[in-house]
Amino acid sequence: MPPATDVRESTEPPLFTRDFALILATQFTFGFAFSSFLLLPKYVVTVLHGSPSQVGYVGALAVLTAVLVSPPCGKLLDRGRRVPLVLLGCLLSGFAALGFLFVTEAGPYLYGVRAVQGVAYTLYYVAAGTLVADLAPPSRLGQALGWFGAGGLLMNAIATLIAEAVAAQLGWNAVFYAAAASGFAAALLSLFLREPERAAASASSQLEAPLKPAVRRHAVLWGAAAGGAAFGALFTFTQPLALSLGDSNMSPLFGGYTAAALLVRLGFGNLADRVGRARVGGGALGVYALVVAMTAGLARGWLAPLGVGFGLAHGAFYPSLNALALEGVARGERGSAGAWFNAAFNTGVLLVTFCFGHVAQLYGYRSVFLVVACLCAGGCFVVLGQSRKPLARSALVSRIP
Numbered sequence: 536m537p538p539a540t541d542v543r544e545s546t547e548p549p550l551f552t553r554d555f556a557l558i559l560a561t562q563f564t565f566g567f568a569f570s571s572f573l574l575l576p577k578y579v580v581t582v583l584h585g586s587p588s589q590v591g592y593v594g595a596l597a598v599l600t601a602v603l604v605s606p607p608c609g610k611l612l613d614r615g616r617r618v619p620l621v622l623l624g625c626l627l628s629g630f631a632a633l634g635f636l637f638v639t640e641a642g643p644y645l646y647g648v649r650a651v652q653g654v655a656y657t658l659y660y661v662a663a664g665t666l667v668a669d670l671a672p673p674s675r676l677g678q679a680l681g682w683f684g685a686g687g688l689l690m691n692a693i694a695t696l697i698a699e700a701v702a703a704q705l706g707w708n709a710v711f712y713a714a715a716a717s718g719f720a721a722a723l724l725s726l727f728l729r730e731p732e733r734a735a736a737s738a739s740s741q742l743e744a745p746l747k748p749a750v751r752r753h754a755v756l757w758g759a760a761a762g763g764a765a766f767g768a769l770f771t772f773t774q775p776l777a778l779s780l781g782d783s784n785m786s787p788l789f790g791g792y793t794a795a796a797l798l799v800r801l802g803f804g805n806l807a808d809r810v811g812r813a814r815v816g817g818g819a820l821g822v823y824a825l826v827v828a829m830t831a832g833l834a835r836g837w838l839a840p841l842g843v844g845f846g847l848a849h850g851a852f853y854p855s856l857n858a859l860a861l862e863g864v865a866r867g868e869r870g871s872a873g874a875w876f877n878a879a880f881n882t883g884v885l886l887v888t889f890c891f892g893h894v895a896q897l898y899g900y901r902s903v904f905l906v907v908a909c910l911c912a913g914g915c916f917v918v919l920g921q922s923r924k925p926l927a928r929s930a931l932v933s934r935i936p
Contacts, residue, residue: 550675550682554729558666559686561621561728565659565721566690568628570789571698571714572652573691576774577785578707585641587775587900591892594771596646598885600653605878608661612870617666622725624659629718631655635711655718657877665873668861669731676862677807681800681854688800688850692793696786731866754921755860756879758820761914762852763883765823768907769845771888773830773838776900780835791842792849799850807855816859817919819852820911828908831901853880856918883910 579585579593611620634648664683671679698710774785807815826844833841860876861869891903 562686566687568718570694588892595889596649597653609871609874620662625722627655632715677858695789758918759879760883763880767884767887787839792846795846796850812859813921816855820915823848824911831904
């Protein structure tokens with residue numbers, strides 16, 4: 536007689552359905568618009584002649600609005616449907632991209648457009664990620680989130696490669712037009728998304744409170760903030776550091792990052808679901824800390840290897856910890872759970888981009904990476920501490936509908 540867990544898994548719906556495939560297509564399309572602006576630090580430095588602190592401000596404004604918008608976004612998702620917020624996020628992304636056509640300096644207008652982008656990205660990613668959790672079988676939640684994230688990761692390489700070439704040949708306005716078209720195309724695709732019917736809360740969902748203590752939620756949020764700090768440092772300050780060393784092409788950084796992250800998510804997508812989400816997420820934070828520390832010693836020509844290390848860390852970290860934040864959470868509370876995870880991650884990004892631009896201006900970019908590496912190492916131990924919780928308990932929680 537097969538184990539009970541095997542029986543439950545065999546009765547679960549498949550992961551790759553029509554609706555899951557469509558949300559992946561929407562992710563690819565929206566991801567192009569999002570990832571085109573990963574080159575924004577280069578644009579600020581080379582076109583607007585911005586200072587290190589202005590580079591930080593430009594990165595921080597989108598993240599600040601993302602943090603502020605996340606909690607109300609989560610409440611809206613708990614009370615209503617996911618698709619309307621996905622649609623709104625895509626539309627705002629397209630309009631914000633068009634807004635860059637009128638940027639002339641690193642000043643208030645640019646910061647305002649970035650704030651609109653922060654709202655757009657938050658609405659889309661929190662709503663779409665919550666919809667993925669609704670569609671995924673509980674035992675494959677980490678894999679589903681990993682595949683969803685892989686769509687955006689692929690665009691990190693494709694969009695930045697295309698955008699950098701287009702900017703060199705046709706100018707930055709052409710990049711902004713392309714990003715706007717991609718955002719509006721994602722909005723069109725989102726009109727065909729369907730979501731499961733809302734079911735009444737079951738008695739089993741009431742088990743969540745004693746089985747998912749506050750200490751775990753706090754540990755997950757701390758780990759998310761630490762990972763966000765590492766992510767913000769590598770994406771915001773690596774580019775101006777490399778430019779100062781004589782590297783003019785940023786594509787190797789994004790190409791290495793994307794290739795490694797996709798390898799992890801597509802080749803080992805169910806690792807966290809099998810080994811333990813806290814173990815994989817905490818271990819990935821440890822790798823993150825090492826990669827960030829090594830960036831302090833960056834030399835010319837080493838962007839590609841750095842990108843590979845970056846991708847290995849983030850490819851395992853984000854879906855593992857995101858799944859840990861959502862596991863066992865009832866459908867009517869997933870919006871808030873996902874929103875708080877998103878807010879914690881973006882708080883880490885904000886801490887680095889807003890505050891550490893001044894640190895970089897006073898003490899150099901390398902000092903930023905050393906400080907962030909220490910923050911990330913602390914998060915590693917906090918998350919790994921959750922892997923000592925009884926496995927039977929976490930397994931039971933993962934089965935709550």
